[in-house]
Amino acid sequence: MHEGRDVRIFGADDVWSHLTYEACIAAMRDAMVAFSEGRTPSVPRTFLDLAGGNMFGAMVGSLGEGDMFGAKLINLFPGNVRHGKPSHLGLVALFDPADGSLSSLIDAAALTAIRTASASAAATDALARPDARTLAVLGYGEQAETHIRAILTVRPIERVRAWGRDPERCARFSDRIAACGVSCTPVVDIAGAVAGADIVCTTTAAVEPILYGRWIVPGTHINVVGFAGSDAAEIDADLVLRARYIADSRASVFAEAGEFRSLLRNGVITDAHIVAEIGDVYSGRATGRICDDDITLYRSLGHIVQDLAAARALVDLASGTALRSVRL
Incomplete structure (x- = not known):
């Protein structure tokens, strides 16, 4: 019988509490170097057009051989901004490279907000x-x-x-x-x-x-x-x-x-x-x-490697912290 595994759940508040800009900026630099060197396998992201100019997207990739891999399911609803809501909503799923088991589920809106800004800040620092x-x-x-x-x-x-x-x-x-x-x-x-x-x-x-x-x-x-x-x-x-x-x-x-x-x-x-x-x-x-x-x-x-790098930084920063988990 399958024993199951605890999957850590990072809600939006958990992401905002633990993922610092300094750590995420450093993660963006490392991830994009690896990406440009061809060390981060991924597939082109896909989008499904929805009514009202909205979109549903899927992004899949890995941080490299023997490193974590995962996927991001993301909804893009640009009109949400008019109502004070995030335009990007969804989740990021991380998997253990040792056995392929699901290890973490992360709120994508908060993660995307921090990692996108951190990627721009890293570029700003360089340019x-x-x-x-x-x-x-x-x-x-x-x-x-x-x-x-x-x-x-x-x-x-x-x-x-x-x-x-x-x-x-x-x-x-x-x-x-x-x-x-x-x-x-x-x-x-x-x-x-x-x-x-x-x-x-x-x-x-x-x-x-x-x-x-x-x-x-x-x-x-x-x-x-x-x-x-x-x-x-x-x-x-x-x-x-x-x-x-x-x-x-x-x-x-x-x-x-x-x-x-x-x-x-x-x-x-x-x-x-x-x-x-x-x-x-x-x-x-x-x-x-x-x-x-x-x-x-x-x-x-x-890019998915940015999401995965930000997710790994978040998991590392929250190590030892009591968070919600579910047994799957």
């Missing part, structure tokens, strides 16, 4: 100028807040400017950011928010460009993070052309980054416009920023 002090964030949802918190760990940010479509919500968001220990000013137009900013993060559900290259000054670093779709684009063609474009995954950019795909399809750019994957920048095999005047762009599409 932004060391003297960066001003951060502009487009959006006022959960990812906007986690990006501010994560980037504060890698740069001495003195000023944050926030933009969102609803000025009242943006003002409330800015007040909440005061808890991060940095001043945040709500700005009514995007051009004003990004004017002269050292770092810009786009964290919106926009499917057409809201950020234009003509607004970006030399030396800026940009994290493009928002809604991903093969024909969607938060940024315009000019910004893609002006920037040193660095991917989390080349394959993901070719499949899902609308702003890149349209230029590639029309022959304006070639595959070579991707300077490197971020893992190659971390390892020193490629150069991200060459000079202070470069505009650097990190294209965040998300």
Whole structure:
């Protein structure tokens, strides 16, 4: 008779309590180096289109031979943001590489929020100028807040400017950011928010460009993070052309980054416009920023190895902590 095994359950509160940005940023660096070196087997993620522009996705992968493997089942409901709910909902399942048994189930909304921001912060640390002090964030949802918190760990940010479509919500968001220990000013137009900013993060559900290259000054670093779709684009063609474009995954950019795909399809750019994957920048095999005047762009599409690395960091940090478990 099968004896069963205890499976640890990490709810959203458990993830927020135990997974620190510092630990997750380090995990993102290591994971993306391994990914770019071809040491993390995975399969392309798949999405099922649902009513109302929503999607259900599945991501499957491994952190390497003899290391943990798992899957992420994720629902993308962009409209949730309007109701104060996470746009990403689901779970991450981790399996024991020794015998294949299920070891942990983790709330995907909280894990995704922290790991996405941590991946951007790791990229910011590698690509932004060391003297960066001003951060502009487009959006006022959960990812906007986690990006501010994560980037504060890698740069001495003195000023944050926030933009969102609803000025009242943006003002409330800015007040909440005061808890991060940095001043945040709500700005009514995007051009004003990004004017002269050292770092810009786009964290919106926009499917057409809201950020234009003509607004970006030399030396800026940009994290493009928002809604991903093969024909969607938060940024315009000019910004893609002006920037040193660095991917989390080349394959993901070719499949899902609308702003890149349209230029590639029309022959304006070639595959070579991707300077490197971020893992190659971390390892020193490629150069991200060459000079202070470069505009650097990190294209965040998300990858299962990031989820698994964040999950492993969470499990390690929570080791010895009494958490809920079920016998399966």
